[in-house]
Amino acid sequence: MADIDIIKDENIVYKKSKVLTDNVMHYCPGCSHGVVHKLIAEVIEEMGIQDKTIGVSPVGCSVFAYNYLDIDWQEAAHGRAPALATATKRLMPDKYVFTYQGDGDLASIGAAEIIHACNRGENITVIFINNGIYGMTGGQMAPTTLVGMKTATTPYGRDVELNGYPLKMTELVAQLPGTCYVTRQSVHTPATVRKCKKAIRKAFENQDKKIGTSFVEVTSTCNSGWKIPPVEANNWMVDHMFKFYKQGDLKDSEKDNPDDYKKFIE
Amino acid sequence: MGELKLMKGNEVIAHAAMRCGCDGYFGYPITPQSEVMETLMLKKPWETTGMVVLQAESEVASINMVYAGASCGKKVMTSSSSPGVSLMQEGITYIAGAELPCLLVNVVRGGPGLGTIQPAQSDYYQTCKGGGHGDYNLIVLAPASVQEMNDFVDLGFELAFKYRNPAMILSDGAIGQMMEKVELSDFKPRWTDEEIQKISGSWATTGKTADREQHIITSLELDSESMEKINHRIQAKYRKMEEEEVRYEEIQCEDAEYIFVAYGSSSRICQKSIEIARAKGIKVGLLRPITLFPYPTKAIAKLAERVKGMLSVEMSAGQMVDDVRLAVNGKIPVEHFGRLGGIIPTPDEIVEALEQKIIGGK
Numbered sequence: 001m002a003d004i005d006i007i008k009d010e011n012i013v014y015k016k017s018k019v020l021t022d023n024v025m026h027y028c029p030g031c032s033h034g035v036v037h038k039l040i041a042e043v044i045e046e047m048g049i050q051d052k053t054i055g056v057s058p059v060g061c062s063v064f065a066y067n068y069l070d071i072d073w074q075e076a077a078h079g080r081a082p083a084l085a086t087a088t089k090r091l092m093p094d095k096y097v098f099t100y101q102g103d104g105d106l107a108s109i110g111a112a113e114i115i116h117a118c119n120r121g122e123n124i125t126v127i128f129i130n131n132g133i134y135g136m137t138g139g140q141m142a143p144t145t146l147v148g149m150k151t152a153t154t155p156y157g158r159d160v161e162l163n164g165y166p167l168k169m170t171e172l173v174a175q176l177p178g179t180c181y182v183t184r185q186s187v188h189t190p191a192t193v194r195k196c197k198k199a200i201r202k203a204f205e206n207q208d209k210k211i212g213t214s215f216v217e218v219t220s221t222c223n224s225g226w227k228i229p230p231v232e233a234n235n236w237m238v239d240h241m242f243k244f245y246k247q248g249d250l251k252d253s254e255k256d257n258p259d260d261y262k263k264f265i266e
Numbered sequence: 267m268g269e270l271k272l273m274k275g276n277e278v279i280a281h282a283a284m285r286c287g288c289d290g291y292f293g294y295p296i297t298p299q300s301e302v303m304e305t306l307m308l309k310k311p312w313e314t315t316g317m318v319v320l321q322a323e324s325e326v327a328s329i330n331m332v333y334a335g336a337s338c339g340k341k342v343m344t345s346s347s348s349p350g351v352s353l354m355q356e357g358i359t360y361i362a363g364a365e366l367p368c369l370l371v372n373v374v375r376g377g378p379g380l381g382t383i384q385p386a387q388s389d390y391y392q393t394c395k396g397g398g399h400g401d402y403n404l405i406v407l408a409p410a411s412v413q414e415m416n417d418f419v420d421l422g423f424e425l426a427f428k429y430r431n432p433a434m435i436l437s438d439g440a441i442g443q444m445m446e447k448v449e450l451s452d453f454k455p456r457w458t459d460e461e462i463q464k465i466s467g468s469w470a471t472t473g474k475t476a477d478r479e480q481h482i483i484t485s486l487e488l489d490s491e492s493m494e495k496i497n498h499r500i501q502a503k504y505r506k507m508e509e510e511e512v513r514y515e516e517i518q519c520e521d522a523e524y525i526f527v528a529y530g531s532s533s534r535i536c537q538k539s540i541e542i543a544r545a546k547g548i549k550v551g552l553l554r555p556i557t558l559f560p561y562p563t564k565a566i567a568k569l570a571e572r573v574k575g576m577l578s579v580e581m582s583a584g585q586m587v588d589d590v591r592l593a594v595n596g597k598i599p600v601e602h603f604g605r606l607g608g609i610i611p612t613p614d615e616i617v618e619a620l621e622q623k624i625i626g627g628k
Contacts (some may be wrong), residue, residue, distance in 0.1 A: 083334070086331055
């Protein structure tokens with residue numbers, strides 16, 4: 001049977017989102033970025049908002065996110081993406097605006113910008129990739145690096161006395177009244193990928209409701225930085241990262257507080 | 267004749283913004299310019315013109331909000347004073363690198379460090395010689411009156427969009443805080459979405475429609491050959507500005523034997539110094555640069571062919587004097603006079619400096 005006979009509409013069970021470009025991704029094998037990019041692309045395509053979505057890319061491994069999602073992008077200075085998203089959403093409230101940030105970008109140098117954007121309740125979506133390390137610069141300690149974890153700048157393991165404690169940004173922003181949906185997901189199994197996609201979709205749909213900031217952490221792996229092969233990295237993430245970074249919804253105004261939520265909408 | 271008002275320079279910046287169709291102001295309080303945002307918040311332009319006004323969490327955030335607003339093809343601005351503008355330098359070089367139009371206002375106070383809240387002109391180097399990293403220039407307008415605070419808001423936006431480059435109004439605490447008669451500009455509506463498409467539709471991030479390629483606002487280019495080309499393109503804009511956008515004013519230069527070169531507040535004081543000097547029989551005139559970049563190099567060089575000396579009068583330790591010397595190229599003596607730390611020089615002091623440093627010194 002020729003390929004052309006197989007690829008009939010009724011035979012297609014999976015295809016690449018048209019919001020993803022054909023550019024070859026620069027991410028390392030096993031990296032979570034590619035999967036999360038794919039999920040965002042699918043959500044944008046399924047919601048039919050390609051012409052209304054503005055992405056803000058960070059500094060870090062995903063600095064080139066604009067090469068992979070075929071939408072309009074603004075490339076922010078390190079940590080400043082939430083400030084960009086704030087202005088873009090306020091100046092063009094009918095657009096869907098999201099930031100895509102790593103843990104160095106969001107939790108370290110951009111801690112002020114993310115806290116204040118969330119606290120103002122900006123109607124934006126934040127995708128936060130937390131792999132506990134600086135990938136692009138060669139595997140240095142991030143604010144999210146686990147205690148005892150070895151990195152290029154903690155070669156003997158993260159020592160609390162020297163480096164302080166890992167920072168739970170997601171728990172932190174969940175406390176702010178400006179956030180409406182705060183969740184922690186991962187993409188290491190087919191089931192978690194599907195769950196993560198639902199979370200991203202909800203985080204985008206919330207922009208229609210104008211109920212505040214939606215924040216999706218994706219606890220991720222960094223094989224190159226962790227120096228662990230992909231499958232083992234997934235296991236390491238489950239055994240170590242998940243113990244500290246608990247998976248699931250931290251806040252969902254729609255479910256947790258239906259009365260307040262209704263007031264918000266009115 | 268537009269509406270006549272008696273107003274502070276800072277208030278006028280706010281009124282001029284609302285009247286010129288500005289889409290957004292993002293700022294952070296700092297003395298001596300806080301009246302800009304205070305006036306905007308009081309006037310609530312979001313209810314009338316639809317202009318967005320937001321108090322950011324820092325100058326770092328406000329300049330990045332401007333970066334995003336400019337990325338969308340909107341007319342956006344911020345204002346601050348010296349320490350705040352230092353914090354903005356990262357954002358400013360990104361804006362220049364991404365070739366975005368926007369308006370910045372610096373109501374300068376004395377430094378270095380936290381310094382003083384009194385007026386100074388000690389940010390000339392930062393504004394005209396870089397400030398942030400990389401090879402870039404701002405379009406720099408130096409108002410000498412409250413009226414020019416009004417006029418340069420519209421002019422600043424016009425030049426910024428003409429060249430896709432950030433423009434800065436380099437004012438100082440005296441111009442920002444003093445009250446003068448001002449003729450406010452007539453109201454212009456904000457650009458419609460269609461107008462933005464016409465003006466900035468080829469690059470702005472307004473949403474990728476099916477009929478066009480994606481728009482990416484970035485200053486990143488890792489390929490050195492391409493990055494050099496981008497730099498050459500940006501430099502070509504600056505050369506064009508030097509040909510076409512130099513603005514300056516000459517006062518009593520026709521018969522002058524000596525020249526004061528001064529901008530902003532100092533140029534106002536120099537006008538009184540001219541009166542005092544001429545009463546003593548010293549023929550002195552004033553060249554007032556209105557654009558500090560592009561700088562009136564040719565006009566100064568031309569004057570240097572027929573006068574005996576020049577005194578650069580600045581409320582700094584001597585910054586603009588470098589550009590005067592470069593223009594004069596050693597033909598005649600050029601000296602600097604200025605007071606520091608927020609002290610405004612008196613007209614008599616300036617005349618005395620001319621007599622001692624230039625006339626007596628030759």
